[in-house]
Amino acid sequence: MSVFAILRSWLDDFASLFFPRLCVCCGGGMNKAERDVCTDCLCSLPRTRMHEIEANLVEVRFFGRVDVSLATSFLFFEKDTVVQKLLHEIKYHDNPQLAVRLGLMFGTELKGGRFESVDVIVPVPLHEKRLKERGYNQSERIANGIAKALGKPVALNVLARTKGNETQTKKGAYERWENVRGIFSLMDAELVKGKHVLLVDDVLTTGATIEACVEALASAEASVSVATIATVQ
Numbered sequence: 001m002s003v004f005a006i007l008r009s010w011l012d013d014f015a016s017l018f019f020p021r022l023c024v025c026c027g028g029g030m031n032k033a034e035r036d037v038c039t040d041c042l043c044s045l046p047r048t049r050m051h052e053i054e055a056n057l058v059e060v061r062f063f064g065r066v067d068v069s070l071a072t073s074f075l076f077f078e079k080d081t082v083v084q085k086l087l088h089e090i091k092y093h094d095n096p097q098l099a100v101r102l103g104l105m106f107g108t109e110l111k112g113g114r115f116e117s118v119d120v121i122v123p124v125p126l127h128e129k130r131l132k133e134r135g136y137n138q139s140e141r142i143a144n145g146i147a148k149a150l151g152k153p154v155a156l157n158v159l160a161r162t163k164g165n166e167t168q169t170k171k172g173a174y175e176r177w178e179n180v181r182g183i184f185s186l187m188d189a190e191l192v193k194g195k196h197v198l199l200v201d202d203v204l205t206t207g208a209t210i211e212a213c214v215e216a217l218a219s220a221e222a223s224v225s226v227a228t229i230a231t232v233q
């Protein structure tokens with residue numbers, strides 16, 4: 001270890017006395033090797049393992065609605081859980097790096113399985129105004145992590161969110177669907193034409209956002225699969 005590395009390690013230890021690094025999920029202290037989430041919380045994440053299963057719970061939700069080839073989510077979402085905290089952290093706490101790391105973990109699980117046939121990864125876009133406020137698109141960062149694990153490219157500027165939708169939280173399923181319908185437009189069909197596209201988002205609730213994206217991609221003659229970090233059950 002160089003003198004500088006030793007010095008840095010001392011400084012890190014010293015700083016952690018005053019600014020302990022806390023797990024975003026449980027609030028407990030973390031060791032130097034841990035980032036954002038402690039090992040205990042990482043190990044207890046409710047993984048769905050649905051990528052291994054044909055006609056899984058996520059795929060079934062799109063049946064008869066839009067044409068989706070494969071679909072899966074990394075984790076099960078429930079309110080007041082570690083997963084909600086993770087999603088909150090990547091969305092509202094200016095933590096794009098955590099989104100990349102979650103994508104990387106997810107992508108590592110997807111490797112070697114059914115999702116290997118994906119050609120290109122497309123994140124669900126944010127509206128420009130929201131992007132300015134947040135400074136980054138969390139779905140794009142998740143896509144970057146998945147892309148790194150799978151060794152596939154990410155294509156931006158395929159879709160654009162042309163309208164900022166109102167908040168979805170107090171709406172019923174049909175209203176949510178009506179709310180997002182037609183808000184995405186296909187910007188550059190050539191980037192995805194005839195390809196197997198993996199559409200990536202942070203969380204799957206009603207599926208309305210994903211459906212609107214799939215509809216926008218339809219004219220590009222692409223086959224579309226879906227991967228989200230979390231899904232409601």
Ligand SMILES: [Zn+2]
Binds near residue numbers: 023027042
């Ligand atoms: Zn923890």
